[in-house]
Amino acid sequence: MNKSIVQKSLWIATIAIVVASILPNIAADYWLIDIFSNFKFQYLTLSIVLLISCFFLIKRRIVLLVLLSSAVLWNGYFIAPYYFQSNTTELPSHKKVKFTSINLHSSNSEKELVLQYITEDDPDVLILMEFTPTWQDALEPIMEAYPYRKLMPRNDNFGITVWSKYKMQGTADYFELNSKPSIIANLLIENISMSLIATHPIPPISQQTFENRNTHLSNILENRATYSDHLIIAGDFNTSSFSNHFRKLTRGDLKDSRLGFGLLPTWPANYLLFQTTLDHFLVSKNITVLERSTGKNIGSDHLPISLTVGIH
Template sequence: MGSLVTLLPLPEVEMLAHFRLHWCLVCLLSSIWLLVFKRKWAWTAVLAAGIHAFPFVAFSMGQGKPVSPFTLFSANVHRPNRSVDKVMAAIKEANPDVIILIETDHWWVEQAHQALTQHYPFECAIPRSDNFGMMVLSRLAGDINHLELGSADIPSIIMRLEHDQKPLTLIATHPLPPISHHTTRLRNQQLDDLAQYVAGIDTPVIVAGDLNTTIFAHSYARLVSNAKLRHAGLGSGTYATWPSYLGIMGIPIDHVLVSEPLRGSHFRVHRNIDSDHLPISVSIGLTNQP
């Protein structure tokens, strides 16, 4: 039952909240052991496992199907990684209309530009020598610009585009990881600024990237609540993107979020590209369904 403290909206325990699947398994195994040996608290452990499992059940619930969708691909390439062939193979497999690449330095920007610009003529690149460069490439026409959110001096990218004769706004962002009290505060500030910015946009919105938070965290819940967003992967089941070597036992920190009346379908986690993150893709479109 002590694991249920991770449900509290306290910054001191949010790091533990990211590992909801692991807590669920611990409680489940504990309940089996307690039941086999007929110990007290067995059903309490079963209850705790059920509480931890609830977000996975809720995330697997379906949503309305999008009409005339386009595909978005997002990958944190991991700046020191040089396996560009694996990244391009994942992009080819997804066949996206819009590509977001995160942690791009000058080398990555040059490689992506050479390989993709012929088919993705609309481009915005912010190369950096740290882990907060970013690049958006699109074969859908639109205006792409830099966007500053929060006070950490980390760039985001905003793209205003049209799809199926409807205006849309895409925001690609990558807040700081919550590895200390200071970076957690800056991450939360960026996510809060993002929510406020999205709330003021008069078109349907897509937010995508490595958000350095999970669907189990209160920072994520505050973002989707204040910005009125939903995860584009709803109905696809649980997933994990980091660290890549753990596969499904990792945690989901790469996301695609959409506002009404957008919906997602065919949400997918792609194969390892030698990054510490796994890439994701999803088809997005408008829907009249609730």
């Protein structure tokens, strides 16, 4: 291959990586730009590959090395805490509770696979999104294991339900925004009160839906004082951990449960190279995260996520 073509390609790729890495975090108010924030792990990997390539393919490489090093450091800044920052505290745990959240995918045909997964995973509290009447019928055999339930099936992608082995009162909330329901579940776990918000904002496929998603998430936090001191927010947020709009959610008393456990990407389930972190558990800082994981592919476009916490 012509050497000049290789060099030009490296320059183009470098500029593209640098722009895609940095622009979403300094110009985050446009939906199409914000989408690029979701793939920082991919940018980090490509930046390292390009950085190594420069040593062998480019003679006058100082500017390229500076640009690529900047991309590595920028993306690494967002990614490193998920591997090196501890998410646990030294507070005593009175009770361990396991939560599992699954975006079922409304058209997923793998009903038996989902049933098997939930049975083997055996969470104490189960959150299901894209919960349709068809899914309600399919999951009937395991429903009796969860005596406390709030079911809101729909025929679109925004049905939602919460099932619990612990005493629970669930109510629907639309956060003064639209007709897409979330569930506020007030749990009583060995005389300790906990609020769980199960939510599924709409995907940001236009400027209007982008702003709708952001307002949805912001409105949840505006009501923080009305929830229990022990709070978990769970669901498919349709934004990754790297977006400015997600990071705003952790400026108060909430933390990303992934910290210290790795990125644990969930979507798209069938395309490993493009996976990012759309499914989340945010927890209040008085809750100790004991375990955080993703599950196997169960036919959905999202992987399941599980969280085990210690309640103080």
